[in-house]
Amino acid sequence: MAELQQLAPFYKKFEHFFVTFKRPDSEALAKTKTVFFVERPARNPLKTLKCLVQSFRILRREKPHLILSTGADAAIPILVLAKLFGKKIIFVESFCRTISPSWSGRIAYRLADLFIYQWKELERFFPKGKFGGSVF
Numbered sequence: 001m002a003e004l005q006q007l008a009p010f011y012k013k014f015e016h017f018f019v020t021f022k023r024p025d026s027e028a029l030a031k032t033k034t035v036f037f038v039e040r041p042a043r044n045p046l047k048t049l050k051c052l053v054q055s056f057r058i059l060r061r062e063k064p065h066l067i068l069s070t071g072a073d074a075a076i077p078i079l080v081l082a083k084l085f086g087k088k089i090i091f092v093e094s095f096c097r098t099i100s101p102s103w104s105g106r107i108a109y110r111l112a113d114l115f116i117y118q119w120k121e122l123e124r125f126f127p128k129g130k131f132g133g134s135v136f
Contacts, residue, residue: 003070003095005029006135011068019058021074041073052077059085070094071104083111093117093126095136101125 002025004018018033020026021040029035036058041048055078066088069075075091082089091108093101098119101109105126109115115129123131 003092003135004068007068007070007092017062017064019055019074019078020072038074038077041077043073048077052081055081059087066090068092069108071102071108073104076104076107079108079111088113090114091116092132092135093122093129095134097122 016034018026018029018035019038020035022037026035026037030037036054038054038058039047039050041051051074059078059081064082064087067079067082068090069079070092071094079089079091089108089112091105091112091114093105093108093116095118097105097117099121101117101122105117109126109129115126116132117123117126117129118132118134120131123129
């Protein structure tokens with residue numbers, strides 16, 4: 001969540017909302033911003049299905065033009081649906097992934113219209129991606 005908030009100068013002038021799972025920082029954010037909470041899949045098929053249904057409802061209701069994501073497992077269901085609905089996707093690989101890609105990054109790379117990695121060492125994993133440097 002911190003990485004996405006660092007990108008606020010790029011999206012703050014647009015209508016936006018957040019989709020994440022409940023944890024202290026996201027619950028704090030929900031006090032001042034529009035936040036939709038979904039089930040955290042945690043590689044559990046039933047939780048993933050629940051997250052997929054929740055994500056579908058959010059996309060159907062909000063109708064975003066673009067999805068900007070910094071990853072984690074809860075992002076994957078909404079990214080898959082966004083791609084199916086023809087939405088543009090920008091994915092920023094996690095800052096903590098310095099020498100190898102994340103599980104969600106590997107999947108998002110195949111879905112994203114723009115994939116940004118923060119460490120040059122990841123270029124070999126994401127040859128069509130863009131090096132963006134650190135968001136921190």
